[in-house]
Amino acid sequence: MNETTTSVTRFFDRYAAALLARDAAAVAKMYAVPSLIVFPGMVIAVSDASQTEQFFASTWDQYEGVQTLDKQIVIMAAAPASVWADVTWFHDGEPLERLCYQLIGDAGSYQIGVLTPLPLA
Numbered sequence: 001m002n003e004t005t006t007s008v009t010r011f012f013d014r015y016a017a018a019l020l021a022r023d024a025a026a027v028a029k030m031y032a033v034p035s036l037i038v039f040p041g042m043v044i045a046v047s048d049a050s051q052t053e054q055f056f057a058s059t060w061d062q063y064e065g066v067q068t069l070d071k072q073i074v075i076m077a078a079a080p081a082s083v084w085a086d087v088t089w090f091h092d093g094e095p096l097e098r099l100c101y102q103l104i105g106d107a108g109s110y111q112i113g114v115l116t117p118l119p120l121a
Contacts, residue, residue: 004078007107008085016069016089022060028053032104032111039117066091081106086118095120 018026037044070090088098104113
């Protein structure tokens with residue numbers, strides 16, 4: 001593993017832990033402000049961390065029963081201050097969702113700058 005892959009993997013380990021803990025405040029800290037969340041029919045321009053915190057706090061019900069997560073990370077591209085990662089999240093060996101994350105910052109301080117869903121492969 002190279003340094004970028006190691007740093008990105010560590011970032012998503014922390015992100016998964018925050019999600020599994022249902023810790024909306026911790027998840028929100030992992031998103032840059034401003035950031036952009038792009039879903040079909042919905043684009044959210046995040047201008048305040050409380051938006052992200054409130055969004056995640058409102059979604060925990062859809063993950064009822066999910067106590068473990070595995071992930072497959074494919075780094076699509078990397079630049080000096082940005083990494084694009086294709087991440088498929090798994091629960092009990094089954095894919096739950098696949099998302100493209102643009103991480104901004106550097107290896108020690110990545111935050112999610114853009115999030116958009118991808119079709120499950």
